[in-house]
Amino acid sequence: xxxxxxxxxxxxxxxxxxxxxxxxxxxxxxxxxxxxxxxxxxxxxxxxxxxxxxxxxxxxxxxxxxxxxxxxxxxxxxxxxxxxxxxxxxxxxxxxxxxxxxxxxxxxxxxxxxxxxxxxxxxxxxxxxxxxxxxxxxxxxxxxxxxxxxxxxxxxxxxxxxxxxxxxxxxxxxxxxxxxxxxxxxxxxxxxxxxxxxxxxxxxxxxxxxxxxxxxxxxxxxxxxxxxxxxxxxxxxxxxxxxxxxxxxxxxxxxxxxxxxxxxxxxxxxxxxxxxxxxxxxxxxxxxxxxxxxxxxxxxxxxxxxxxxxxxxxxxxxxxxxxxxxxxxxxxxxxxxxxxxxxxxxxxxxxxxxxxxxxxxxxxxxxxxxxxxxxxxxxxxxxxxxxxxxxxxxxxxxxxxxx
Amino acid sequence: xxxxxxxxxxxxxxxxxxxxxxxxxxxxxxxxxxxxxxxxxxxxxxxxxxxxxxxxxxxxxxxxxxxxxxxxxxxxxxxxxxxxxxxxxxxxxxxxxxxxxxxxxxxxxxxxxxxxxxxxxxxxxxxxxxxxxxxxxxxxxxxxxxxxxxxxxxxxxxxxxxxxxxxxxxxxxxxxxxxxxxxxxxxxxxxxxxxxxxxxxxxxxxxxxxxxxxxxxxxxxxxxxxxxxxxxxxxx
Numbered sequence: 108x109x110x111x112x113x114x115x116x117x118x119x120x121x122x123x124x125x126x127x128x129x130x131x132x133x134x135x136x137x138x139x140x141x142x143x144x145x146x147x148x149x150x151x152x153x154x155x156x157x158x159x160x161x162x163x164x165x166x167x168x169x170x171x172x173x174x175x176x177x178x179x180x181x182x183x184x185x186x187x188x189x190x191x192x193x194x195x196x197x198x199x200x201x202x203x204x205x206x207x208x209x210x211x212x213x214x215x216x217x218x219x220x221x222x223x224x225x226x227x228x229x230x231x232x233x234x235x236x237x238x239x240x241x242x243x244x245x246x247x248x249x250x251x252x253x254x255x256x257x258x259x260x261x262x263x264x265x266x267x268x269x270x271x272x273x274x275x276x277x278x279x280x281x282x283x284x285x286x287x288x289x290x291x292x293x294x295x296x297x298x299x300x301x302x303x304x305x306x307x308x309x310x311x312x313x314x315x316x317x318x319x320x321x322x323x324x325x326x327x328x329x330x331x332x333x334x335x336x337x338x339x340x341x342x343x344x345x346x347x348x349x350x351x352x353x354x355x356x357x358x359x360x361x362x363x364x365x366x367x368x369x370x371x372x373x374x375x376x377x378x379x380x381x382x383x384x385x386x387x388x389x390x391x392x393x394x395x396x397x398x399x400x401x402x403x404x405x406x407x408x409x410x411x412x413x414x415x416x417x418x419x420x421x422x423x424x425x426x427x428x429x430x431x432x433x434x435x436x437x438x439x440x441x442x443x444x445x446x447x448x449x450x451x452x453x454x455x456x457x458x459x460x461x462x463x464x465x466x467x468x469x470x471x472x473x474x475x476x477x478x479x480x481x482x483x484x485x486x487x488x489x490x491x492x493x494x495x496x497x498x499x500x501x502x503x504x505x506x507x508x509x510x
Numbered sequence: 511x512x513x514x515x516x517x518x519x520x521x522x523x524x525x526x527x528x529x530x531x532x533x534x535x536x537x538x539x540x541x542x543x544x545x546x547x548x549x550x551x552x553x554x555x556x557x558x559x560x561x562x563x564x565x566x567x568x569x570x571x572x573x574x575x576x577x578x579x580x581x582x583x584x585x586x587x588x589x590x591x592x593x594x595x596x597x598x599x600x601x602x603x604x605x606x607x608x609x610x611x612x613x614x615x616x617x618x619x620x621x622x623x624x625x626x627x628x629x630x631x632x633x634x635x636x637x638x639x640x641x642x643x644x645x646x647x648x649x650x651x652x653x654x655x656x657x658x659x660x661x662x663x664x665x666x667x668x669x670x671x672x673x674x675x676x677x678x679x680x681x682x683x684x685x686x687x688x689x690x691x692x693x694x695x696x697x698x699x700x701x702x703x704x705x706x707x708x709x710x711x712x713x714x715x716x717x718x719x720x721x722x723x724x725x726x727x728x729x730x731x732x733x734x735x736x737x738x739x740x741x742x743x744x745x746x
């Protein structure tokens with residue numbers, strides 16, 4: 108049982124990494140639910156913001172959609188019906204007794220001030236459950252809109268994938284209505300049953316002063332597979348996140364892929380941690396980032412606690428402009444003898460001969476750089492939203508406007 | 511007016527003086543070959559014509575289609591109609607060959623969809639040049655040039671590092687590119703062995719030694735003389 112007093116005390120607890128955010132500066136975001144109705148009838152700006160982060164207003168080729176504006180559920184649809192439950196976290200707690208078993212189990216509310224605040228506000232969020240044996244044909248999309256200046260969005264999301272089930276989730280998080288100075292906290296707990304699979308693609312599109320503190324933990328059973336693709340392309344104030352996957356079942360495997368553009372004045376601290384707690388588990392943490400004068404820290408921590416663990420950590424950074432910094436912090440920890448943990452890292456510029464080679468095919472220099480950067484960020488990643496290429500180009504253009 | 515005119519070109523590369531006053535011309539519709547021992551500056555000359563920053567022009571001019579292009583960036587030269595097959599093009603991780611061919615066609619005058627003829631179907635999703643064999647690199651470069659369809663084709667040793675079977679394909683594709691359905695594209699070809707001359711009609715041969723053009727003449731006679739007497743210098 109969580110001791111509420113302990114959680115209250117944790118409101119003063121800084122996160123383990125990254126710059127500190129004064130929660131008191133922000134007002135709790137609106138919680139009154141208001142149905143947005145047909146997403147295609149929303150005003151064009153709002154629809155564009157959704158598209159920018161991979162969320163399709165026409166909901167075509169999506170098995171379900173759930174939208175939060177600030178802290179309020181604003182849209183929820185389920186096209187898959189059979190096999191898929193999608194609703195707000197609070198409604199799930201009211202509807203299913205068993206849902207409570209998944210609430211605050213993977214994440215300790217006293218972890219830091221952001222989790223504590225989310226717990227104490229009894230925050231809502233999205234709840235996605237795939238019933239055992241069901242394989243969803245199309246991705247489910249979730250959209251978190253932050254639309255309140257000086258507002259605090261704190262969401263509590265839960266994803267449960269039953270045994271032998273699979274789902275792809277695309278999550279787009281973005282500021283809307285010109286919101287800039289605001290705080291997003293997303294606490295996400297994910298539970299993968301035996302032989303299940305979850306591919307989770309998250310695209311963030313914030314504003315130059317927005318503070319972002321996602322808290323994600325993933326609990327994985329036997330032979331389950333989790334793939335996370337996380338993109339930060341737009342300018343942002345500060346981001347700090349360090350998701351943890353617990354590979355508790357034999358043969359489980361996971362990938363954390365993080366792709367970031369650190370614009371001028373952005374401060375990004377990301378990474379991932381994988382706990383290899385069961386035999387013969389595997390993982391790969393890949394970080395690809397580019398700094399246009401922003402500050403970038405890429406962390407990775409692989410912990411081998413069981414025999415047969417095989418894991419690799421890779422961090423590549425391109426520095427396209429002076430004024431910022433890029434740092435990679437790899438950690439490999441082994442507590443048993445039969446593990447294979449490796450890491451490699453590289454920091455540098457784009458080689459001139461590559462740019463000129465593409466230019467010799469008629470591409471202007473900035474087009475050549477964009478093509479290389481786009482390839483660097485997305486090369487060899489599968490299942491990415493179709494519009495991502497455009498978004499990366501737009502983000503590079505934004506970075507170049509700062510010239 | 512010559513299509514390409516090089517006037518007293520001096521070029522440095524890697525802090526060393528490589529070209530020491532090169533002058534030559536390539537006429538409209540003409541194919542010229544450039545012979546020379548290793549290290550004589552042949553590749554540096556092509557790099558300087560293409561505008562690569564590794565070849566720094568310190569003196570002289572490069573005139574293309576009557577225009578002084580000595581200070582133009584690489585892409586402007588490409589769009590004016592210069593295209594090049596590099597001997598060792600760089601790996602471009604994350605960029606698909608198919609995408610590069612598409613933009614090459616968009617910026618040039620050629621067409622896409624030729625990968626089958628080049629036996630490159632399965633390579634279109636691969637990262638450009640990454641893990642390509644010698645023959646695949648040549649075929650990839652030719653495929654890109656076919657998409658680009660430049661007015662001046664520059665080839666840096668198209669036959670080097672290629673197995674026999676691929677040489678026939680590369681040779682015939684080079685011929686197609688130059689013959690260009692009867693319109694005859696101009697070409698400037700570096701060759702070490704002269705092997706490529708079995709496939710294409712060549713109008714003029716130059717010999718470069720130590721950064722200078724030593725002689726110029728009928729390409730067959732030039733090649734025969736090299737075969738008989740060598741370059742008269744030690745091949746490095």
